Amino acid sequence: MPLPPSxxxxxxxxxADGVEVELVRRAQAGDTDAFGALVDRNRRAVFRAALAALxxxxxxxxxxxxxxxxxxxxxxxxxxxxxxRTWLLAIAWRxxxxxxxxxxxxxxxxIAPRESDNPAEWDAFAAVxxxxxxxEDRVVSRELHAQLQTLIASLPKKLRDALILAxxxxxxxxxIASMLSIPVGTVKWRVSEARKxxxxxxxxxxxxxxx
Amino acid sequence: xxxxxxxxxxxVVSAMLDADSREDLRARVLERIAEPRRRWxxxxxxxxxxxxxxxxxxxxxxxxxxxxxxxFIRSTSLSQxxxxxxxSLPRGLNRDPMEPMRAASASVTRVARVSRLAPSEPATxxxxxxxxxxxxxxxxxVAVTRLDGQRIVVAPLASIEEIEIPPxxxxxxxx
Numbered sequence: 423m424p425l426p427p428s429x430x431x432x433x434x435x436x437x438a439d440g441v442e443v444e445l446v447r448r449a450q451a452g453d454t455d456a457f458g459a460l461v462d463r464n465r466r467a468v469f470r471a472a473l474a475a476l477x478x479x480x481x482x483x484x485x486x487x488x489x490x491x492x493x494x495x496x497x498x499x500x501x502x503x504x505x506x507r508t509w510l511l512a513i514a515w516r517x518x519x520x521x522x523x524x525x526x527x528x529x530x531x532x533i534a535p536r537e538s539d540n541p542a543e544w545d546a547f548a549a550v551x552x553x554x555x556x557x558e559d560r561v562v563s564r565e566l567h568a569q570l571q572t573l574i575a576s577l578p579k580k581l582r583d584a585l586i587l588a589x590x591x592x593x594x595x596x597x598i599a600s601m602l603s604i605p606v607g608t609v610k611w612r613v614s615e616a617r618k619x620x621x622x623x624x625x626x627x628x629x630x631x632x633x
Numbered sequence: 634x635x636x637x638x639x640x641x642x643x644x645v646v647s648a649m650l651d652a653d654s655r656e657d658l659r660a661r662v663l664e665r666i667a668e669p670r671r672r673w674x675x676x677x678x679x680x681x682x683x684x685x686x687x688x689x690x691x692x693x694x695x696x697x698x699x700x701x702x703x704x705f706i707r708s709t710s711l712s713q714x715x716x717x718x719x720x721s722l723p724r725g726l727n728r729d730p731m732e733p734m735r736a737a738s739a740s741v742t743r744v745a746r747v748s749r750l751a752p753s754e755p756a757t758x759x760x761x762x763x764x765x766x767x768x769x770x771x772x773x774x775v776a777v778t779r780l781d782g783q784r785i786v787v788a789p790l791a792s793i794e795e796i797e798i799p800p801x802x803x804x805x806x807x808x
Contacts, residue, residue, distance in 0.1 A: 454663055454666060454667075458659045458662070461659045461662050465654050465658050465659070466653050469652070469653060469658075470653075474650055479652055482652075482654075483654055487661055487662055487665065491665045491666060494662070563641070566641055567641065567644070567648075570642060570645040574645065574649070586649060586650065589642065589646030589647060590650040591647060617642060620642055621638045625638075629638070
C-alpha cells in the first residue's frame with residue numbers, strides 16, 4: 423500500500439474536532455484505517471455536495487470516490503488551517519464542477535438525455551415528508567413542489583448552487599464559501615437572491631393566492 | 634404566505650439532496666488507494682509533445698521538398714536567355730545610358746519566367762553558361778543650361794470690370 427506524499431503535521435483549529443484531527447494525523451502517517459474512518463465520517467457531506475452540483479446520483483457517486491482518493495494523495499498539503507471537512511468539500515466541489523463542465527457530459531446530455539441529469543427531474547417530492555393537510559392542500563403542494571423543482575433547475579448556476587447547498591442544511595456558510603471560492607457575504611446574497619427570484623415567479627404563477 | 638413559500642423552498646431543496654452514497658464507498662476508496670497509482674496521466678503529457686514534434690517534422694519535410702524543387706532552366710543557358718547587347722551601338726552622347734540596365738533587367742525577368750515554366754524537371758539538366766563580360770558603359774555628362782531671365786515675358790493682367798450689386802431689401806410679406 424503506497425504511503426501518502428508526506429507526513430506534515432496538522433495543527434488543531436477551533437473548527438475541527440479533536441477526533442477528526444487525530445484521524446487526519448494518522449492518515450497522513452499512512453494509516454489507511456484512519457483514512458477509512460474519515461471517509462465514513464464525511465461521505466454524506468461530500469456526496470451531497472457532488473449531488474448539488476451534478477443532480478445525478480450516479481455522477482455524484484463517482485465524484486465522491488474520486489474526491490476521497492484525491493484527498494488521500496493530497497493529505498500532505500493539508501496543513502489544518504481549515505477543518506478537514508471544509509478542505510475535503512472544496513476538493514469534491516471542484517471535481518464536481520469539472521465533471522459538470524466536461525465535454526463527455528455535454529455529449530451525453532446532447533445525444534442521449536437522461537432523466538437523472540436534469541435537476542428538475544429529481545424525485546424530490548417523494549422524499550418530502552407529507553404533512554397533515556387536506557386532500558386539496560396535498561394536491562396543491564405536490565404541484566407547487568414540482569413547479570419549484572423546475573424553477574430551481576432554471577435558476578442561474580451561481581444562484582442555484584448557493585441555494586441548494588445552503589438550503590440542504592448540511593453545510594455552514596463558511597463551508598459553502600470555501601467550496602464556491604467566494605466570500606460568505608456573497609453566498610448569503612446569492613441565497614437571498616435565489617429565494618427572491620423563486621418567490622417572485624411562484625407568485626406570478628398564482629401560488630400565493632392559491633394557498 | 635411569504636414564510637410558507639420559504640418553507641416550501643427549503644423542503645424541496647433538502648429533498649433534492651436527501652440521498653447518501655453507497656455503503657461500499659469506504660471499501661472502494663481504500664481499494665483505489667491500495668492500487669499502484671496509475672501512470673497513464675504521465676503518458677498523456679507526452680501526447681501533445683509528440684504531436685508537436687510530428688507537426689514540426691512534417692512542416693520541415695515540406696519545406697525541404699520545396700527547397701529541392703527550386704526552379705531551374707531547362708536546356709536554356711543564360712547566354713541564350715540574355716539577349717546580346719548589340720556591339721554596334723555608337724558610343725557617346727547618342728547612346729541611351731539606361732539601355733544596358735534595361736536589357737539586363739529584361740533578361741532576368743525572362744529567366745525567371747522560363748524557370749517558372751518548368752519547375753519539376755530534373756536538376757541534372759541545368760546548364761548555365763558563364764556570364765559574358767559587359768561592355769563599358771559611357772555616360773554622358775549632365776549639362777545644365779542657365780535660364781535667360783530677360784527672355785521671359787510676363788503678360789500684364791487684365792483689369793476686372795466693376796460689378797454692381799443691388800441693395801438687399803426686406804422680403805415681401807414680412808415686417
